[in-house]
Amino acid sequence: MSSVLYDAQGPRAKRRNVLYTIVFLLVLAAAGWWVFKSLDDKGQLDWEKWKPFFAGTEAWTTYILPGLKNTLIAAALSMIIALPLGAVFGIARLSDHAWIRVPAAVVVEFFRAIPVLILMIFGVALFFKYTSVSSDDRPLYAVVTGLVLYNASVLAEIVRAGILALPKGQTEAAHAIGLRKTQTMTSILLPQAVTAMLPAIVSQLVVIVKDTALGGAVLTFSELLASANTMSSYYGANTIASFTVVALIFVLINFSLTTFAGWLERRLRRGKKSTGVVLPPAAMAGTESTGAAA
Amino acid sequence: MRRPRGAAHRGNPHAEAREIVFDFLEGYDLPGAFWVTVQLTLLSAVGSLIWGTLLAAMRVGPVPLMRGFGTAYVNIVRNIPLTVIILFTSLGLNQTLGISLGAHNFDTINFRLSVLGLIAYTSAFVCEAIRAGINTVPVGQAEAARAIGLSFTQVLTLIVLPQAFRSVVGPLTNVLIALTKNTTVAAAIGVAEAALLMKKMLENEAQLLLISAVFAFGFVCLTLPTGLILGWVGKKVAVKR
Numbered sequence: 071m072s073s074v075l076y077d078a079q080g081p082r083a084k085r086r087n088v089l090y091t092i093v094f095l096l097v098l099a100a101a102g103w104w105v106f107k108s109l110d111d112k113g114q115l116d117w118e119k120w121k122p123f124f125a126g127t128e129a130w131t132t133y134i135l136p137g138l139k140n141t142l143i144a145a146a147l148s149m150i151i152a153l154p155l156g157a158v159f160g161i162a163r164l165s166d167h168a169w170i171r172v173p174a175a176v177v178v179e180f181f182r183a184i185p186v187l188i189l190m191i192f193g194v195a196l197f198f199k200y201t202s203v204s205s206d207d208r209p210l211y212a213v214v215t216g217l218v219l220y221n222a223s224v225l226a227e228i229v230r231a232g233i234l235a236l237p238k239g240q241t242e243a244a245h246a247i248g249l250r251k252t253q254t255m256t257s258i259l260l261p262q263a264v265t266a267m268l269p270a271i272v273s274q275l276v277v278i279v280k281d282t283a284l285g286g287a288v289l290t291f292s293e294l295l296a297s298a299n300t301m302s303s304y305y306g307a308n309t310i311a312s313f314t315v316v317a318l319i320f321v322l323i324n325f326s327l328t329t330f331a332g333w334l335e336r337r338l339r340r341g342k343k344s345t346g347v348v349l350p351p352a353a354m355a356g357t358e359s360t361g362a363a364a
Numbered sequence: 365m366r367r368p369r370g371a372a373h374r375g376n377p378h379a380e381a382r383e384i385v386f387d388f389l390e391g392y393d394l395p396g397a398f399w400v401t402v403q404l405t406l407l408s409a410v411g412s413l414i415w416g417t418l419l420a421a422m423r424v425g426p427v428p429l430m431r432g433f434g435t436a437y438v439n440i441v442r443n444i445p446l447t448v449i450i451l452f453t454s455l456g457l458n459q460t461l462g463i464s465l466g467a468h469n470f471d472t473i474n475f476r477l478s479v480l481g482l483i484a485y486t487s488a489f490v491c492e493a494i495r496a497g498i499n500t501v502p503v504g505q506a507e508a509a510r511a512i513g514l515s516f517t518q519v520l521t522l523i524v525l526p527q528a529f530r531s532v533v534g535p536l537t538n539v540l541i542a543l544t545k546n547t548t549v550a551a552a553i554g555v556a557e558a559a560l561l562m563k564k565m566l567e568n569e570a571q572l573l574l575i576s577a578v579f580a581f582g583f584v585c586l587t588l589p590t591g592l593i594l595g596w597v598g599k600k601v602a603v604k605r
Contacts, residue, residue, distance in 0.1 A: 074506040075498075075524065076426045076516040083426070090427045098433070108461050183587045184580050185545035187559045192576045195566040276443070283445035287552035288563070295448055302455070309460045313452050317444050324443035 109310060119308035122301070123315050129301060137286075137297030138319065144210060144282045144293065148217035149275055155218065156225025161255060163230050174226075181223040186281050187288060190216030194289055209291035217278055224277075228270045228349065232263035235347045266347045269335035273351035276324045276331075283320075294319060388569045389578075397561040398582050404475070404547040404557060405586075408482035409540055415483060416490025417525075423495055426516055434491070441488040446549050449485050453477040454553035471556065478550035482543065489539050497532035498524055502605070533598035540594070541587045558582060 079087065109115050122129035162174035181189070193212030197203045203211050236259060244254040285291030286299075298316040302309040331351040338348045423434035441449075454477055457463045465476040501524050509523040548559035562579045569575060 073424065073426075074503050075424055075519055077510055079426065087427050091429045094427065094429050094433070108463075112461055114460060179588075180580070180584065183541075183584045185548040185559065185583060187548040187551065188562060188576075188579055188583065191559060191563050191566060192572075195572050195576075199572055280443075280445035280447075283447035284549065284552075287447045287451055287549075288559075295445065295451065298448075299451075299455075307460070309455050313448065313456055317448055317452075320445055320448065321440055321443040325439065328443070 114308070114310040118306065119311045122305050122308070123311065129305070133297040133301045133304075134294070134315070134319070137292060137294040137316075140210070140291065141279065141282045141293040144213050144217070144285065144291070145275065145278045147214050148221060148278050148282075151214070152218045152222040152225055153271070155222035157229050157260075159222065159226035160229025160233070161260075163226065164233060166251070178223040178226045181219050182227070184220070186216050186220045187284050189219045190284060190289060192216070209285055209289045212289055213282060213285035213291050213293075216284075217281055220281075221274060221278055224274060225271070228267050228274065229263065232267040232270070232349055233259050235266055235349060236262055237347070262347070265338060266349050268338065269331045269351040270349040272327055272331035272334060276327045279323060279327070280320070388565070388571050388575065392561060392565055394561065394578070394582075397556060397558045398586075400475070400555065400557040401544070401547050401586070404479060404482065404550060404555070405540075405544045407479045408486060408543055408547070411479065411483035412486035412490050412543070413536075416487035417494055419487060419491035420494040420498070421520060421525075423491065424498055424520070438488045438491055441485060442492075444485075446481070446485045446546055447552055450478055450481040450549050451552055453481040470554075474550075474553050474555050478547075478553060478555050482546060482550070486539065486543050486546070489542070490536065493532050493535040493539055494525075494528060496535065497528035500531045501527045527603055530601045530603050533594060533601060537591060537594035537598060541590055544586050544590065545583065 077083070106115075113119070159174050159178055162170050163178065165171045165174070190212050193215035194208060196215070197208050197211050240258055240262065241254055244258040249258065282291075282293050283295040286293040286296035290296070294316055298312040302312040305312070328351070335348055335351055419434050419437060422430040423438070425431060454474060457480075458473060458477055464473045465480065467473040467476055505523055505527065506519055509519045514522065547557060550557055551560035551563065554560065558579060562575065565575050566572060
């Protein structure tokens with residue numbers, strides 16, 4: 071194995087690499103032993119603590135699956151509402167009229183600069199004060215409100231980038247055959263941009279799924295993370311076990327979404343039917359996903 | 365909480381109006397809360413820059429075990445919500461395993477734990493940004509360095525990373541802005557930063573829109589200049605090719 075950064079290894083380099091591997095292995099083993107020891111000392115590795123997840127289905131049907139359902143509902147609702155909003159604002163930012171373009175830009179930049187949690191906390195107070203939404207539903211409403219406001223502005227940027235990435239000839243050809251601006255947008259640019267944006271949209275879904283956990287931690291929204299909390303008190307302080315299981319579920323969902331986005335991108339790039347313009351999933355979401363306030 | 369109108373302001377309608385409008389701020393330490401946010405951001409930024417660079421070095425290095433570790437770390441940590449990580453540092457590390465990071469009172473322990481959580485999470489993104497930056501350095505640079513006999517560590521630290529860093533100022537700025545916003549998650553374990561104060565104020569005071577606007581403005585003040593200044597720096601230092 072060689073790369074641009076190092077030569078094919080000769081006998082000395084190979085010996086040195088074996089040494090590094092052994093040293094690193096020792097460090098990992100020491101860290102692993104320390105983790106094992108401290109978990110064992112506190113009795114966190116006892117079968118009693120892990121039993122609920124492996125023996126019997128009660129933990130799954132009572133806590134994990136309902137929590138997972140709420141996580142997915144909130145994520146899906148946010149995506150469904152944020153997509154059209156994002157499209158509207160993305161297109162508005164490309165408008166020829168300054169009185170449409172500038173306000174849209176201000177709104178998008180404003181909501182991108184604010185943490186999702188702030189928007190969610192605002193949402194809770196808003197629904198409490200001005201609506202009659204019951205206190206059971208309020209957390210879901212607040213979580214979705216926060217996620218929609220933030221992600222619509224991120225999606226607006228994705229839509230804008232998707233449209234701008236299309237070759238200029240598309241617009242010119244559309245104008246040449248006499249289409250008006252609206253027609254050019256709806257029947258020429260948008261359909262192509264949607265394909266180009268798909269991978270970026272899928273990876274934005276990862277950000278949304280991760281952000282729903284905020285609702286569980288701060289707003290008493292009973293999603294997956296909140297169910298870990300409830301479980302650990304119900305099953306006798308098996309905090310480590312509950313968090314491990316919940317984190318694994320999150321990793322599983324998000325890793326498959328990321329893999330799907332990557333596959334989609336490669337497939338779209340290969341396709342010969344389109345212009346071949348594809349926004350890479352990481353371009354926006356990769357760095358924003360730390361915005362994943364997650 | 366209402367302060368008696370000061371005699372100094374009497375007769376000055378502007379001061380009077382100002383006092384009525386911003387009355388709700390009385391008794392809350394708004395600058396203090398934002399100062400905690402800034403501290404969280406800066407400490408985590410330094411920590412995750414160091415750990416993220418190390419991870420990136422592992423991921424491009426010649427030792428397969430380190431490459432595997434780096435890849436696994438990034439792929440696992442990136443896909444766990446930050447909220448889960450932060451909550452785990454408090455409930456798991458502190459309350460279950462008794463780790464307190466050398467602090468003794470509740471506030472300091474949670475502050476340090478959330479910095480730890482933020483570093484663990486953000487470094488995965490720093491690592492990916494730097495790795496992408498390494499890819500923008502022309503192959504010829506590394507090849508020339510190898511041709512004059514530099515070792516992998518020398519190639520990386522003397523030739524490739526200095527150039528890579530100059531081209532990743534932009535992406536790293538995005539990570540920093542995201543980190544600034546992510547510090548609000550520390551509210552989940554009771555660190556007295558901006559989001560927690562906002563929650564408390566909204567529960568006790570009536571001015572919903574005004575309070576929200578103040579906090580939103582605070583974050584815009586933190587993130588917007590960061591983006592503008594570092595964006596300008598990024599353009600300045602970028603290697604022109």
